[in-house]
Amino acid sequence: MKLRNGWLHLVKTALEDFKRNKVRTLLTSLGIMIGVLSVVLLIALGLGLKNYIKGQFESLGANLIIIFPGNISGSEDGGGVANFGSGFAGGAKFDEKDYLNLTRISEADYVAPMYMKSSIVESTTDKKIGSIMGTNEDAFKLMNIEIEEGSVFDKNDVQSRNKNGVLGNNIAEQLFGSPSDAVGNIVRVDDLRIRIIGVAKKKGDREMDNALIIPYRTTFASLNPDKTFFAIYLGTTNEDNVPVVKEKAKDILLKRYKKDEFSVTEQTEILSTVNQIFTIVNAILVAIGSISLIVGGIGIMNIMYATVTERTKEVGIRRAVGATEIDILRQFLTESLLLSLFGGILGLIIASLIVLGIRAFFPASLNLLAVVISFVVSSAIGIFFGVFPARRAAKLPPIEAIRYE
Amino acid sequence: MIKLENVSKSYYLGDEEVKAVDNINLTIKEKEFIGILGSSGSGKSTLMHLIGLLEQPTSGRILLEGKDVSQLKDIELSKVRNRKVGFVFQSFNLINRFTVLENVLLPTKYSKEPLPFDPVTRAEELLRRFGISERKSFFPNKISGGQQQRVAIARALVMHPKMILADEPTGNLDSKTGDEIINILKGLNKEFGVTVVIVTHEHDVAAKTYRQIYIKDGQTVDKYL
Structure with missing residues (x-):
């Protein structure tokens, strides 16, 4: 008191x-x-x-190897942090030939090129900013993308440059009200008219939930006139194959690029660098x-x-x-x-x-x-x-x- | 009540030693009403501060109720000031940002033990006795000097002290108001047996006390000249 x-x-x-x-x-x-x-x-x-x-990296599938242009992880000289700035800017510009060369690695079960761009996605009634991903059918396996409505595009869609796309869950809801209403509808991106054939399940990842995933060859028209990729993803179902895949990928790329023009990294390496x-x-x-x-x-x-x-x-x-x-x-x-x-x-x-x-x-x-x-x-x-x-x-x-x- | 034995207090002004109080022997008995008379600079205020334990003597002993208090630590000194002594100053020394009631209650905030009385009831009773209870919510700078000095006396009394030390209590007041203040102090002494020590340079104030002590150059003298 x-x-x-x-x-x-x-x-x-x-x-x-x-x-x-x-x-x-x-x-x-x-x-x-x-x-x-x-x-x-x-x-x-x-x-x-x-x-x-x-979260972005962890939402990707396991045993994932990502090839970036530039020296990003610096695992060779141990200067990861110091080299990060010079990473994406310089270095190789991967094209379809690189991707096709990498598909020849027998231990790599999945290989997907990755083109990315933020762009306005329009339905007839609404428009939203989405992340456009130009890739192939393997990407759905590599990045653990599951389908809620409809289906994914296949190899044929990629080869024939079909204008079929898969929408992220959020953007589908925002543009069409619900995932099921989105399937079968058309969205416009730049001058492309993409038919939605599937909507992904919610991933809780902003980028993936607002994605429009289309065949990479379809982007070659107007979105990606240089026909280059931001990265190439490789995946194996067997974890033991990861080192072999990395080695082989390096050998293949070294035929076209210098050592410091690209980096071959595992997801865990990227995570520790980011950390x-x-x-x-x-x-x-x-x-x-x-x-x-x-x-x-x-x-x-x-x-x-x-x-x-x-x-x-x-x-x-x-x-x-x-x-x-x-x-x-x-x-x-x-x-x-x-x-x-x-x-x-x-x-x-x-x-x-x-x-x-x-x-x-x-x-x-x-x-x-x-x-x-x-x-x-x-x-x-x-x-x-x-x-x-x-x-x-x-x-x-x-x-x-x-x-x- | 209080006894000073060979008490001296010196200050240093540069290298020069100034003896404000020089070897004083003095006894103040319980229930006395006493005047300490001296001109300015005579050392009478320093003497009062020594009696009130606001200052420690350079040499000599001060006995309060038989107990030597001249070497006590801050906590014990503060406790004695809080419990046994009440001060009344020439310039009232009320805290202007507190109301009259809060000023009177101030000493009760520093009691380290539970009080045997309700502080607010006690404070209000004192304010009523001095005729200023309707001023209790006022701030000190909004009331007259006479009223401020009554508040100061109420504050000095709130802890039921045995002794009141008043340093020129009438110095800032006109003679009529000053007389009233002296009469209040006299009443307290008579009614409750509180020991009252008034320090003053005015003969007619000192003349109202029952015993006078004359101070000159830091020493007690027989007759004030």
């Missing part, structure tokens, strides 16, 4: 002072607010993006965010020193009526703690609103870690930067303090 009363008095005193100095309180906590806001937001964006990319990159990027971003937290803390310290000076006489009065040094210390610490927590909570609220706002088009996610970090960090800053001014107040000689005007 007594203790609770004491804390109530401290909190009430602090809040009353905040009320009297609204502008100053707000400006002081602004520094912490911006710090917490940026750290929480960076964590949310970083984790969201990382999980998104991880590595995001860990570093996240750490850098959080470090930058922390600088504003420290600056905010110094702001609090500055204001608390001013508050102590302003209230020197009050400290003297409190000491005269029986406040101990610890009581005074506690009073000012409570104030700086509340000031900092106020900023922290404000920052957390604004960060949550931003995350909610951008969720529609960016895979940001807030987690418990971010909430805990905001509270712990802002309390720690309030206490750390508040303790010096509070100590000064506590150590004021009562008589000198009470005479201070």
Whole structure:
């Protein structure tokens, strides 16, 4: 009872002072607010993006080997992260000949070229942005795409450049109301009119659920005049064959390209590279965010020193009526703690609103870690930067303090 | 009640030692109503701060109810100030951002033990006694000097102290209001047996006390000249 009363008095005193100095309180906590806001937001964006990319890869089938242009994983020289930037830009441009050469690897059960482009997909009534994938019939096996309505296209469709396509679940619902209504209908992409022959089951993967998968030769008309591919996927049903397939694929490609113009990677390698990159990027971003937290803390310290000076006489009065040094210390610490927590909570609220706002088009996610970090960090800053001014107040000689005007 | 034995207090102004209180021996008995009279700079305020344990003596002993309090630690000193002594100052020293009632309640917030009385009831009773209960929600800078000094006396009394130390309590008041304040203090002494020590430089204020101590150059003298 007594203790609770004491804390109530401290909190009430602090809040009353905040009320009297609204502008100053707000400006002081602004520094912490911006710090917490940026750290929480960076964590949310970083984790969201990382999980998104991880999910993209994990939704692909097992025993998957992906051939990218450029040196992406750098498994040869171990410089994976360093080389990532130069990855897709330079290097080989795979064409149909590469794909056909790779199909000759007997251990590779599936081989699929992959052309990708974001484009507007129109029905007669609506239009949506979809990811156009030009590939072959093996892709459905490679990427674990199951069909909810209709069927997939076959080898003949690819060879004859038939304008048959499979729609992702989301985009089918958005354009036609339901997957079953989509089958048999026509969508327009650029100047192509594609007949929907199947709709995929929901994968929970934004890209796949908004995909329009068409035979790669069909894209050669107007979408892909260069007739090149973004990547070539190979898959084996037997995990033991993965190294052989990789070796053979390298040998085949080396006949046309230099060693650093392409990379042959397994899904797991890509995942670890992505993980590595995001860990570093996240750490850098959080470090930058922390600088504003420290600056905010110094702001609090500055204001608390001013508050102590302003209230020197009050400290003297409190000491005269029986406040101990610890009581005074506690009073000012409570104030700086509340000031900092106020900023922290404000920052957390604004960060949550931003995350909610951008969720529609960016895979940001807030987690418990971010909430805990905001509270712990802002309390720690309030206490750390508040303790010096509070100590000064506590150590004021009562008589000198009470005479201070 | 309180006994000072060879108490000195010196300050350093640069390298020069200034003896504000110089070897004073003094006894204040329980229920006394006493005046400490001295000109400004005589050391009378320092003496009051020593009696009230706001300052520690450089040398000598201070005995409060027979117990040496001159070497106590901050926590114990604060407890004595909180429980046994009430201060009244010349410039009232109320906290302007708190209401009258909150100011009176301030000492109760620093009690480390449960109080044997309800703080709010006690504070309101004191405000009523001093005729300022309708001012309890006012802020100190909105009431007159006489009323502020009554609030300060209520604050000094809220913890049921044994002793009130008043440092020039009439210094910022006109003579009529000043007289009223002295009469309040006199009443407290008479009615409740509270020991009252008034520090002043005014002879006619000191003349209203039952015993006077004269201070000059930090020492007690027989007669104030």
